[in-house]
Amino acid sequence: MPHTEFRSEILRHLTYTLGKEAEMATRYDWRMALSYTVRDRITESWHDAMRTSRDGRMKRVYYLSMEFLIGRLLEDAVVNLRLDKQAEAAMLDLGVDYDAVVATEPDAALGNGGLGRLAACFLESLSTIGTPAIGYGIRYEHGLFRQTFENGRQMEEPEDWLSQRHAWEFERPDVAFEIGFGGEVHEENGRCIWTPAEHVIASAHDTPVVGWQGSWSNTLRLWEARAAHAFDLAAFNAGRYVAAAEPGTLARTISRVLYPDDTTEQGKELRLKQEYFFTAASLRDILARFEREHDDIALLPEKVAIQLNDTHPAIAGPELVRLLHDERGIEFNASVDLARRCLNYTNHTLLPEALERWSEGLMGRLLPRHLALIARIDEWHARLNPGRTVTALEHGQVKMGELSFIMANRVNGVSALHTELMKKTVFSELHALHPERIVNQTNGVTPRRWVLSSNPRLSALTTDRIGEGWVDDLEQLSRLEDHVDDPAFLDAYSAAKRANKEDLAAWVKDSLGEKIDPAAMFDIQIKRLHEYKRQHLNIIETVALWQEIRDNPNADWTPRVKIFAGKAAPGYVFAKEIIHLINDVGRVLNADSVTSKFLKVIYPPNYNVTLAERLIPAADLSEQISTAGKEASGTGNMKFALNGALTVGTLDGANVEIRERVGADNFFLFGMTAEEVVERRRVENHAARAVADDPRLARALEAIRSGVFSPEEPDRYHGVVANVTGPDYFLVSSDFSDYWRAQREVDAAYRDTAAWTRAAALNTARSGWFSSDRTIRGYMADIWDIRSSRAFATA
Numbered sequence: 001m002p003h004t005e006f007r008s009e010i011l012r013h014l015t016y017t018l019g020k021e022a023e024m025a026t027r028y029d030w031r032m033a034l035s036y037t038v039r040d041r042i043t044e045s046w047h048d049a050m051r052t053s054r055d056g057r058m059k060r061v062y063y064l065s066m067e068f069l070i071g072r073l074l075e076d077a078v079v080n081l082r083l084d085k086q087a088e089a090a091m092l093d094l095g096v097d098y099d100a101v102v103a104t105e106p107d108a109a110l111g112n113g114g115l116g117r118l119a120a121c122f123l124e125s126l127s128t129i130g131t132p133a134i135g136y137g138i139r140y141e142h143g144l145f146r147q148t149f150e151n152g153r154q155m156e157e158p159e160d161w162l163s164q165r166h167a168w169e170f171e172r173p174d175v176a177f178e179i180g181f182g183g184e185v186h187e188e189n190g191r192c193i194w195t196p197a198e199h200v201i202a203s204a205h206d207t208p209v210v211g212w213q214g215s216w217s218n219t220l221r222l223w224e225a226r227a228a229h230a231f232d233l234a235a236f237n238a239g240r241y242v243a244a245a246e247p248g249t250l251a252r253t254i255s256r257v258l259y260p261d262d263t264t265e266q267g268k269e270l271r272l273k274q275e276y277f278f279t280a281a282s283l284r285d286i287l288a289r290f291e292r293e294h295d296d297i298a299l300l301p302e303k304v305a306i307q308l309n310d311t312h313p314a315i316a317g318p319e320l321v322r323l324l325h326d327e328r329g330i331e332f333n334a335s336v337d338l339a340r341r342c343l344n345y346t347n348h349t350l351l352p353e354a355l356e357r358w359s360e361g362l363m364g365r366l367l368p369r370h371l372a373l374i375a376r377i378d379e380w381h382a383r384l385n386p387g388r389t390v391t392a393l394e395h396g397q398v399k400m401g402e403l404s405f406i407m408a409n410r411v412n413g414v415s416a417l418h419t420e421l422m423k424k425t426v427f428s429e430l431h432a433l434h435p436e437r438i439v440n441q442t443n444g445v446t447p448r449r450w451v452l453s454s455n456p457r458l459s460a461l462t463t464d465r466i467g468e469g470w471v472d473d474l475e476q477l478s479r480l481e482d483h484v485d486d487p488a489f490l491d492a493y494s495a496a497k498r499a500n501k502e503d504l505a506a507w508v509k510d511s512l513g514e515k516i517d518p519a520a521m522f523d524i525q526i527k528r529l530h531e532y533k534r535q536h537l538n539i540i541e542t543v544a545l546w547q548e549i550r551d552n553p554n555a556d557w558t559p560r561v562k563i564f565a566g567k568a569a570p571g572y573v574f575a576k577e578i579i580h581l582i583n584d585v586g587r588v589l590n591a592d593s594v595t596s597k598f599l600k601v602i603y604p605p606n607y608n609v610t611l612a613e614r615l616i617p618a619a620d621l622s623e624q625i626s627t628a629g630k631e632a633s634g635t636g637n638m639k640f641a642l643n644g645a646l647t648v649g650t651l652d653g654a655n656v657e658i659r660e661r662v663g664a665d666n667f668f669l670f671g672m673t674a675e676e677v678v679e680r681r682r683v684e685n686h687a688a689r690a691v692a693d694d695p696r697l698a699r700a701l702e703a704i705r706s707g708v709f710s711p712e713e714p715d716r717y718h719g720v721v722a723n724v725t726g727p728d729y730f731l732v733s734s735d736f737s738d739y740w741r742a743q744r745e746v747d748a749a750y751r752d753t754a755a756w757t758r759a760a761a762l763n764t765a766r767s768g769w770f771s772s773d774r775t776i777r778g779y780m781a782d783i784w785d786i787r788s789s790r791a792f793a794t795a
């Protein structure tokens with residue numbers, strides 16, 4: 001279709017959907033008009049896909065997740081539909097700046113980090129592959145908070161993505177379920193009847209998720225909470241206007257805001273309500289769809305594969321049993337068996353403080369029937385596995401990991417190392433009982449968003465050399481290996497990186513007022529702030545390097561820009577101190593006229609998907625430095641490697657597999673292994689010893705401790721230093737010397753521009769395995785038992 005036709009569709013939407021005249025239209029109006037025009041192109045393939053799935057009675061995947069970190073949708077849709085040229089030309093014709101319009105879209109931050117972003121990549125891959133799937137989650141009115149800095153301290157402000165109309169969704173007021181809470185259970189003719197004390201309505205909002213080239217689209221169905229009776233007329237008539245609106249306000253609380261903590265499970269009642277709310281609505285929707293298409297409930301596991309994204313939807317086990325047994329009268333054992341064969345569970349963390357547990361008291365008050373069913377599920381499991389067994393209910397607590405495992409057909413970890421650790425640690429006993437249940441599915445990322453759309457220069461070069469088959473068959477990137485000794489290719493590769501760095505430098509100047517040199521090494525650590533991710537190891541090393549440069553300012557230092565981005569959970573005090581420290585160090589270093597040509601520290605606020613898309617293509621060095629055994633997988637590490645950054649990293653999570661693939665020569669390894677970490681912790685005063693053995697570390701810590709970076713409050717970082725020199729659970733001090741060594745190797749390697757570029761290109765060429773298309777195919781084969789899809793049908 002010519003862009004002129006595209007242009008008239010945009011104008012039609014501007015006029016009739018938005019009711020605006022072109023002369024008066026704002027960038028927002030143009031974005032909405034363009035989005036509706038693009039959305040129209042998706043809708044037909046979406047309907048076709050749903051019809052194909054229905055008519056073919058195809059098995060569907062239901063991905064239940066508290067988080068979908070989807071970011072902006074317009075550009076992603078434009079790129080997948082290959083409308084980029086047309087859209088730009090049409091906007092140009094209309095006298096509108098396309099990039100500026102795209103930039104007005106709010107970044108939908110319906111997630112905290114890795115787990116939520118993985119869910120978004122998976123939906124896109126499911127569509128690209130052509131597997132029928134629905135993602136189910138919560139339509140949070142407020143996503144992850146907006147981060148600002150005030151004198152270097154993190155401040156949180158509410159995020160407000162829905163203050164503008166959300167162009168991509170279709171409201172479905174006709175798809176609504178009543179979800180109950182509290183109340184009591186009684187028996188009638190041998191059947192349990194749960195009479196909840198309160199009800200909330202879950203109402204559906206659908207967003208189509210288009211795959212590569214638009215040939216298939218799946219649905220992201222997000223539930224909004226509203227009151228069964230939104231308005232109290234009696235109160236209103238009595239003049240109590242605020243009280244009159246109260247029922248609506250209370251019910252809506254459930255979908256009001258995303259919990260911003262992914263570290264410490266707090267057992268909050270509202271969170272359990274959110275979990276049950278979206279899980280119960282999704283299961284009712286799934287069963288209703290199944291019953292429209294099939295009349296034999298025994299077919300359920302053949303037609304329905306439910307994936308629980310961590311334990312957040314773990315109440316799905318007892319709820320599905322309740323729907324089958326209590327509501328449909330299927331015998332209890334048969335109900336448990338049917339439910340279990342549909343359900344699968346992905347674990348994303350082994351950190352004990354992040355594992356969900358609910359007190360029996362709270363569970364019994366909010367979900368009395370479910371508590372009783374969990375006890376019966378434990379009995380059922382114990383009967384089938386006599387002898388030593390594990391229960392979900394223990395010491396007055398419901399352990400959601402155990403519940404999910406017991407009720408799952410398959411349980412998976414997200415990298416090879418993490419899956420092995422699951423077997424050896426948290427789930428060792430259940431693994432012994434069910435050795436076939438745990439499988440590994442190493443994470444992946446969608447190349448459409450993380451290469452094609454975010455890094456057009458690298459994409460154009462790649463397509464020029466190997467054709468465009470790589471976009472949905474990422475292992476074709478290996479064909480770039482034929483070019484890594486071709487100087488013309490290497491020149492083009494490094495020119496693309498350089499141009500990306502120039503773009504980033506211009507953005508940093510504009511938005512932060514700091515000048516950075518695109519010739520310097522761009523060294524980037526972007527992720528949530530956590531002690532185990534060890535941003536403090538990075539900033540302490542930065543301080544030590546600064547001191548060394550000051551000692552010897554005329555030496556031939558390799559210029560670096562250290563870039564950090566990430567949010568801390570609002571209640572995570574230590575993580576917030578690290579942010580403050582990084583900003584304080586940046587303030588001193590960037591103002592140092594002697595060292596700042598060699599070393600700068602940049603910390604743009606409010607890290608989100610959009611910022612990641614800007615930073616990753618411009619990276620030279622990717623920091624993946626978690627304490628071994630703690631990062632389940634990581635997915636940022638994959639995005640960096642694909643975009644030609646070399647990694648400095650530990651043997652943790654998927655780093656292990658990245659290094660195996662890109663080759664040890666193209667990866668800067670340091671630090672203890674997961675086993676060594678466990679051993680080191682047993683050494684008395686391990687941190688103090690490490691500090692005593694490394695004068696650089698001692699000096700850097702002393703500068704931080706004594707207030708060199710916080711002269712206005714010299715003891716600001718006493719706590720941080722006391723931690724790193726004292727308990728140091730995450731072994732920052734013990735890994736420091738080796739980290740320093742690795743970083744100096746990085747410095748030396750970067751100076752050999754040709755060799756560095758070759759290594760970067762090899763990272764791209766050898767990272768094709770980390771596509772989420774590969775991951776999804778793994779889930780289809782090993783977990784969901786799905787062999788038919790559009791891709792299989794045409795293959």
Ligand code: 26Y
Pocket residue numbers: 112113114115116118261262263264265266348349354355356414443631632633634635653
């Ligand atoms: C229960 C609550 C405290 C909670 C909320 C969110 C607990 C955990 C989370 C989120 C966890 C998460 O994002 N985990 C990350 O999942 C990624 C995808 O598998 C991994 O790559 C990453 O290593 C892991 O930290």
